[in-house]
Amino acid sequence: MFTIRQRIRYSVDNLFSRGTGAMLFALSAGMVIIIVSVFIVMVMLGTRPGDDATSLDSLWTIFIYTFDPSGVPYNEGDWSYRILMFMASFGGIIVLSTLIGILATGFTNMLETLRKGKSLVIETRHTLILGWSEQIYSIVHELILANENLDEACVVVLAEKDKMEMEDALRARIPETGVTRIVCRSGSPLDITDLAIVRPDEARAVIIVAPDDIQDPDAVVVKILLALLNAPDVGTTRGTVVATMRDEDNIQVARIIAGERARLIPGELVISQIITQTCRQPGLSMVYTELLDFGGDELYIHEEPALTDRTFLEALSMYEDSTLFGLRTAEGRILVNPPMDTIIGRGDAVIALSKDDDTVVLRQGTAPAVDAAAIVTRDASPRHAENILVLGWNERGRFIMRELDQYVAVGTKLHLIDDEDHEAALDDLRRDVKNIMLGATIGTTTSRAVLDAANVPSFDSVIVLADTRRPVQEADARTLMTLIHLRDIAARHGKDINIVTEMLDDRNRALATMDSTNDFIVSNKITSMLLTQIAENSELYDVFRDLFDAQGSELYLKPSGDYVLPGREVNFATVVAAAGRRGEIAVGVKRYVGDKAQVRVNIPKSECLTFRPGDMIIVLAED
The missing domain is CATH 3.40.50.720 (NAD(P)-binding Rossmann-like Domain)
Structure with missing residues (x-):
């Protein structure tokens, strides 16, 4: 059997385990018991604060002695009264000190709960x-x-x-x-x-x-x-x-x-x-950054009733400061780079690249004149077989090679260098690819001797893949060392090599980025920007899926000479018209200012440009 003491202690433990509120309740009950007990003894002894004091006056006096023992006199009344007031004050001191401890503990617990982040979020539309x-x-x-x-x-x-x-x-x-x-x-x-x-x-x-x-x-x-x-x-x-x-x-x-x-x-x-597309087209990385980054131009979906019954080709030239990418039909279908003779119906909306959602507006005033005489009518430049070097290997290697096979011309050679043997994986890929001839060498990609033996300047593009088998910082450090060697080799041979480098930690991008459109640093930042774009506008999901898929329309950089005459000043509306004749959308340009390449997208249609050999037009096309 349990003793009375054990039972009382168990009850007290259960009471206090209920939290600060239960302890305050118990403390208040204790204070009431002290006041009532002293009052009962006073009545039994027949003592009171004064000759004319009522029972209510006695209770109030006890209450004051209990809660403010330092502010009342102790020399009034007889000794029985003084002793009772002293007992009330002593009990009050115990209760008040306990109260302060409980409040301090409760406040600390409340702060700890807030610090732990367990409180309800009172937000909407977040x-x-x-x-x-x-x-x-x-x-x-x-x-x-x-x-x-x-x-x-x-x-x-x-x-x-x-x-x-x-x-x-x-x-x-x-x-x-x-x-x-x-x-x-x-x-x-x-x-x-x-x-x-x-x-x-x-x-x-x-x-x-x-x-x-x-x-x-x-x-x-x-x-x-x-x-x-x-x-x-x-x-x-x-x-x-x-x-x-x-x-x-x-x-x-x-x-x-x-x-x-x-x-x-x-x-x-x-x-x-993204690696696949950019390794073949220097400067395309900046275009993707513009599309995905909220700091520049972004894609918006906007319904414009004035375009009803117009062709998509006509609509292309009706926006001065926006570039159309496609249509969202009234039924909700996404059409990226639709046929130029597509009629825009009632309820259809345009997909436009613009500075902000409120800048997707039709031009006010006269449209800039198209210089038809400056438009080139010859066939586009044919694709040639390429020579691609891949340094390093990870789980993305298979995806990259299969995607490359859908873009490159027959006879393209791809050579892999890694410190492990991947011949089994390459054998599987050889059965899948049709346009690429695969080869491999075992070697350390951070070794200058290995890179010199590979004859890096003989390749059109170099892809540096992060070694995901290693810790993130170690893998990025090795990637940086490889990139330093590649840039030095390119500088010594005077050749501009397109280098696509994959980084694992976005903070290391700053260590690798240089003023060159040929180096594209791929990291999880790209995925993060894509997540954010789709979170802000879920309809862009199908747009980006089409852009990143070899089966639909993608972004390309093509020689400006395939569209307009070099050395002749033309407005960008002329470039848009030249691309439209080919079933393509002119998105921007890559031009050389001095010895430095610059990439611009969403150029105003009335702006005049003069192209020279080496300049490129950024287009949205199927091939």
Whole structure:
């Protein structure tokens, strides 16, 4: 059997375990007991504060002695009265000191709870980021740029990290947030209870960030999708859900779960496609940056009733400061670079590259005259077989080679150099590719002797792949060493070699970037910008999917001499008309100013340019 003391202690423990509120209640009860007990003794002894004092006066006096023992006299009344008031004061001291301790502890616990980031987010129309990786800095930065034209905006982050740690990390990397408030909460995106804290049902967009430090991030993305879309305690997510995944098979599983409610980006494939396209066209990297970065021109979808019954070719020249990329039909179909004779119907909208959504406006006034005599009518320059060098190997290698095979001419040679034997992988690829002849050499890509023996200047393009088998910083350090050797070799031979370099950590881009359009530094930043663009406008998902797919229309850099006469001043409207005759859209130019190449997109139609040999026109075309 338990003793009375044990039972009392157990009851007290249970009471105090209920938190600060229960302790305050117990303390208040104790204070009432002290006051009532002293009052009862006073009545029994027949003593009171004064001859005319009532029972209410006695209770008030006891209350004052209990709560303010230092501000009352102790020399009034007889000794029995003084002793009772002393007991009330002593009990009050104990109760008040305990009260201060409880309040201090409660306040500390409250601050600790807030620091842990477990409080409910009272936001609507916010952008929600679930998870944490190196990508998050690029994503938040792009969201801040996208929100610049708003009065206020909010980005909420939920991740399994300390709230203060997340806030400090974001503040250190992104000190200026403009009108965008950043709210961090600690918790697991896989936990329905934690997920409910950030109110995904009220978010206008949800971006799922796969963690860096696990072997199978796709599995995490799938589980988060399940929690977002099917958990009853979270609510129905109404905003766009965007995520990147590595494996195409896993994407199929995620699509079964999410249906049309989520936009799933094959991250590995997208980066591989960008590497593939840019390795053959120096300067194209800056065009992709313009399309994906909210700091420059972006793609917008805008409905213009005045274009109804016009052809797409006519519409191209009707915008002075915007470049049309395609149409969104009234039925919701996305058409990138549609046939030029396509009639724009009622309810159709244009897909336009412009400075902002409010700059997609029709020209006011007379259109610039097209110089028909300056337009070249000869056939486009034929494709030639290329010689491509790949330094290093990772999981993207297979994607890159298969994508390259769809772009290059028959007879193109691709040579791989890596410190491991990949002949088995190349044998599998040889059965798939039709236009590329594959070869390989075992060697260390950071060795100058290996690079000199490879005769780097004989190649048209060089792709440097990050070694994902190594830690991120070590892999990027080796990539930088290889890049330094390549630039030195190119400088010594006086040849401009197109080098595409893959980096794993975006912070290392600054160490590698130089004033050259031939070096394209690929990293997770590209995927981050793509995630943000689609989160802001889900309809752009099909546009970018077409742009990065060899089966649709892509961006190309083609000789300006295929479009207009060199040495003759023409307005850009003439370039647009020349490209339109070929079923292409002129997006911009790559020109040499002195010895430096400059890339410009979305050029005003009335601006006059003079092209010379070596200048390129950036076009959206099928081939």
